[in-house]
Amino acid sequence: MPLSRWSCPEPAAEPAARGIADSVSASTVRRWLRGDAIKPWQYRSWIFIRDPDFRAKAQRVLDLYARTFEGIPLSEDEHVVSSDEKTSVQARCRCPRPRRRAGP
Known part of the structure; x- marks a missing residue:
């Protein structure tokens, strides 16, 4: 399932399902995501x-x-x-352009 379809209870259930932790609350996951500025709902596949x-x-x-x-x-x-993880940032050549005077 794409990350954009997950709500906080799904990732909260993963540590218990994998035997990593006894339990993690959805509010804890929400706080972690907010603290790290991670937005899985904006994930694009x-x-x-x-x-x-x-x-x-x-x-x-x-x-x-x-x-x-x-x-x-x-x-x-x-x-x-x-x-090349930042695909929106591309190396671009410096194209010569006619010089203009600064505007008022």
Whole structure:
């Protein structure tokens, strides 16, 4: 289920389901999310994939997120570093433009 569909009781139930903690209240999860400025309801996933070759194009990245490379699982001392997480920030060339005088 996408994170955008979760409300605070679902992540609160996860630690108990995984045996990590006896219980966590929904209000505690809400306070943690607010404190860390994490907004799962604003999470966006690839819902409408229009490219028929998407899987082939994205497979290497998807495998690395699953901690495998060329079908071989990564060991504990191997790490995946993603340097392009801010996709809205792009390197752009400095295009020469005619100089203008400052306005009044």
